[in-house]
Amino acid sequence: xxxxxxxxxxxxxxxxxxxxxxxxxxxxxxxxxxxxxxxxxxxxxxxxxxxxxxxxxxxxxxxxxxxxxxxxxxxxxxxxxxxxxxxxxxxxxxxxxxxxxxxxxxxxxxxxxxxxxxxxxxxxxxxxxxxxxxxxxxxxxxxxxxxxxxxxxxxxxxxxxxxxxxxxxxxxxxxxxxxxxxxxxxxxxxxxxxxxxxxxxxxxxxxxxxxxxxxxxxxx
Numbered sequence: 358x359x360x361x362x363x364x365x366x367x368x369x370x371x372x373x374x375x376x377x378x379x380x381x382x383x384x385x386x387x388x389x390x391x392x393x394x395x396x397x398x399x400x401x402x403x404x405x406x407x408x409x410x411x412x413x414x415x416x417x418x419x420x421x422x423x424x425x426x427x428x429x430x431x432x433x434x435x436x437x438x439x440x441x442x443x444x445x446x447x448x449x450x451x452x453x454x455x456x457x458x459x460x461x462x463x464x465x466x467x468x469x470x471x472x473x474x475x476x477x478x479x480x481x482x483x484x485x486x487x488x489x490x491x492x493x494x495x496x497x498x499x500x501x502x503x504x505x506x507x508x509x510x511x512x513x514x515x516x517x518x519x520x521x522x523x524x525x526x527x528x529x530x531x532x533x534x535x536x537x538x539x540x541x542x543x544x545x546x547x548x549x550x551x552x553x554x555x556x557x558x559x560x561x562x563x564x565x566x567x568x569x570x571x572x573x574x575x576x577x
Contacts, residue, residue, distance in 0.1 A: 358389055365393035368401025368431050375408045378415035385418040387572045392424045397431035402467065405434045411444035418567060422574065423451040423552055426492065431467040440476045440514065447566050448512040451559065454492055457506050457551040463492040474512060481542060484510060505532060505548035507555040513566055518543040530558045
């Protein structure tokens with residue numbers, strides 16, 4: 358269980374997480390609550406960097422709860438994962454653009470995100486996301502998020518990835534999709550109106566991929 362004792366991240370903060378999984382071991386990492394990216398002073402950007410290394414036969418579940426972006430936030434986030442040739446992983450990155458139930462909007466802010474996955478030093482997957490300025494207007498664009506205020510990226514690396522494709526597609530809401538790259542890399546993304554709707558769709562999927570071992574802090 359990871360805890361940010363500052364209660365959130367603002368401009369100038371620099372938070373780094375490094376974890377290693379030994380040969381044949383398994384590790385699940387989650388957070389006590391949602392991470393928060395608060396208002397930053399002009400010219401200051403908060404940094405959140407996570408590095409995970411998984412040795413031969415090891416498995417990692419990276420299951421942080423949502424990162425909530427607040428008005429005038431500035432956050433640069435990066436997740437780097439290095440897997441041994443036969444290591445496996447489940448990586449989840451949920452994101453919420455203001456709390457809809459609280460009437461919050463994010464009409465000004467900055468969020469840069471990058472996920473890089475490698476196996477034995479060779480890059481398998483890279484995903485980048487960038488929002489600057491009026492995030493709400495960008496999310497309202499039909500080919501960006503069509504008005505959604507929450508999203509999640511899920512990466513599943515395991516020998517049964519292709520076998521999970523059809524069952525997961527049957528569980529997805531309308532604004533979602535999943536595909537398999539190669540034989541053992543499954544990618545999934547869900548868009549939702551708010552954090553609650555995102556969890557309603559995501560939790561059954563995570564329960565399936567973790568074989569019922571999803572941490573209790575994730576439950577609605």
